[in-house]
Amino acid sequence: MRIKKKDIFFETLENMADSLVQAADYFAEQVASLKDIPQFTKTMKDYENQCDTYTHTIITELNKTFITPLERDDIMQLTTKMDDVLDGLEACASRFDMYHLNEPDKYINAFAEILRECAYEIQKAIQLLSQKKLLPIREHSIRLNDLENQGDDIMRKCIKELFATVTDPIELIKRKEIYERLENTTDSCEDVANMLESIIMSNS
Numbered sequence: 001m002r003i004k005k006k007d008i009f010f011e012t013l014e015n016m017a018d019s020l021v022q023a024a025d026y027f028a029e030q031v032a033s034l035k036d037i038p039q040f041t042k043t044m045k046d047y048e049n050q051c052d053t054y055t056h057t058i059i060t061e062l063n064k065t066f067i068t069p070l071e072r073d074d075i076m077q078l079t080t081k082m083d084d085v086l087d088g089l090e091a092c093a094s095r096f097d098m099y100h101l102n103e104p105d106k107y108i109n110a111f112a113e114i115l116r117e118c119a120y121e122i123q124k125a126i127q128l129l130s131q132k133k134l135l136p137i138r139e140h141s142i143r144l145n146d147l148e149n150q151g152d153d154i155m156r157k158c159i160k161e162l163f164a165t166v167t168d169p170i171e172l173i174k175r176k177e178i179y180e181r182l183e184n185t186t187d188s189c190e191d192v193a194n195m196l197e198s199i200i201m202s203n204s
Contacts, residue, residue: 007069008061010130016054016082017119017126023047024119027089028112034102044093051086055079069132074199081192082122088185089115092178099174107158111151111182118147118189125196134200141200144193151186155179 023044030040058079062072069075095101125140158179166172 006130008065009058009069009075012054012057012061013075013078013082013126014130016051016079017123019047019050019054020082020086021119021123023051023086023089024112024116027093028109028116030093031096031108031112032104034096034104037097037102041093041097044090048086048090051083055083070199071202074195074202078192078195078199081188081195084188085115085119085122085185085192088181088188092181092185095174095178095181099178101174101178105175107154107161107179108182110154111179111186114147114151114154114186115182115189118144118186121147122189122192125193129196129199134204137196137200141193141196144189148186148190148193151183155183 026043026047034040058075062068062076121140121143125137125144128134128137128140159176162172162175162179166175
């Protein structure tokens with residue numbers, strides 16, 4: 001019996017989602033201790049480069065494929081939104097090195113755990129998309145929206161505490177930027193959820 005070859009678009013999106021999970025797992029582990037920041041930033045850059053390779057594969061295939069499993073624009077937008085999540089994680093990681101931040105922080109850890117959960121939800125949703133099980137994706141997109149709301153809550157708490165307790169203006173600026181980048185990355189995860197919702201609506 002011949003095994004049907006997986007569609008290149010779905011296969012690449014699944015690979016991208018797997019990389020996102022690996023990167024988010026690694027990010028959460030590293031920010032909990034911040035022991036080897038140069039290695040942390042290098043590894044996160046490697047994950048980002050891998051994701052860029054998958055994005056390039058999608059673009060190349062879109063340019064040469066006549067019939068695609070979803071609307072071309074939907075495939076491209078979903079790819080871009082997923083890439084934005086990894087870009088956000090990598091940009092946050094690079095700030096630890098640039099700003100010489102090596103003290104773990106409970107709020108950064110909380111954001112990292114939310115982003116780890118988001119990555120797993122995205123991975124499950126993409127696996128369902130590959131199987132063309134569209135309606136069950138909704139459960140994961142709802143969960144992504146909920147996780148983004150949790151990110152908003154953490155943002156309010158950490159900024160309030162930051163301005164109440166940190167007196168060094170340079171330290172305040174550094175922490176505030178990292179918090180904002182982390183919160184923006186949770187927004188990127190919600191963008192993936194919104195794109196998935198759009199695909200469900202146009203294909204159901």
